[in-house]
Structure formats: structure tokens, C-alpha cells
Amino acid sequence: MSEITKESRADRAIACHNKGYNCAQSVAFAFLDKVDIDPETLFKVTEGLGLGMGGMEGTCGAISAAAVLAGLKISTADLEKPNSKGTSYKASKACIAAFKEKNSTIVCRELKGVDTGKVLRACPDCIRDAVAIIEENLFPEE
Numbered sequence: 001m002s003e004i005t006k007e008s009r010a011d012r013a014i015a016c017h018n019k020g021y022n023c024a025q026s027v028a029f030a031f032l033d034k035v036d037i038d039p040e041t042l043f044k045v046t047e048g049l050g051l052g053m054g055g056m057e058g059t060c061g062a063i064s065a066a067a068v069l070a071g072l073k074i075s076t077a078d079l080e081k082p083n084s085k086g087t088s089y090k091a092s093k094a095c096i097a098a099f100k101e102k103n104s105t106i107v108c109r110e111l112k113g114v115d116t117g118k119v120l121r122a123c124p125d126c127i128r129d130a131v132a133i134i135e136e137n138l139f140p141e142e
Helices: 006-018 023-030 039-047 061-074 085-103 123-137
Strands: none
Touching (some): 006 023, 006 123, 023 039, 061 085, 061 123, 085 123
């Protein structure tokens, strides 16, 4: 496989979104080559995260993909002694904090300006931001 650049990851995510994938699915699929999961399962796992977890009240789907990807990358999957949660939480938190710093919120309805009429960030921009943040925090120079 040829090297995937930050720009091509973002472009891959936008292409998925243009096909009808939600924001979480789009971002997660930009990193499919970095995690050990089949595409169908990743698609299913991230489906409920779109549209601010289904109702625009929750976390933006684009950056919520960071939590899924953190677990897929970091978890030891030790079912008898779950020992990697803290590290996964820390990685997720770093991504969420970076997104909030850049966009002033992580809440879908606030980003979309549902209550104010002022869009802070459109979905494609949230997707691009999330890809860049995840690349920097979870998959730097791999």
C-alpha cells in the first residue's frame, strides 16, 4: 500500500462522508489501515455516534471516532484483567480537548448553530479537524 498522507486521510474521510457515511464512520475509515478491525464491524460500531450520538445533543461524531480509534489502537483486550483503560482514556481525552480548543465546543448542535443560527463548523470541517487531531495524537509519524 502506498503511503497515506494527512491530506489523503482527510480526503478519504470526506469521500466516505460524501457516500453517506456519518461523521464518525468517515473519520474512523480514514484510519482503517491503522487498526485491527474489519470494515463492516467498524462501520457498525461507529454508526450510533453520528449526528452528535443520534440527536445532536452529544459529542460531534467526527471527534467521537477518536474514542473508538483510541481503544482499537491501545487496548490490550485482556478480558480477565482490563488493564489499558487509563491509557485509552488519556488518548481520547487529548483528542477531545484539542478539538474543543480549536472549535470552542464538541457538541454537535452548537457546532451546527442549531440554537444560535451561527454555524461554528460544518461537518466537512469537523471531519478534517478530527482527522488531523487523531493523526497527531494517536498515530504520529507511524
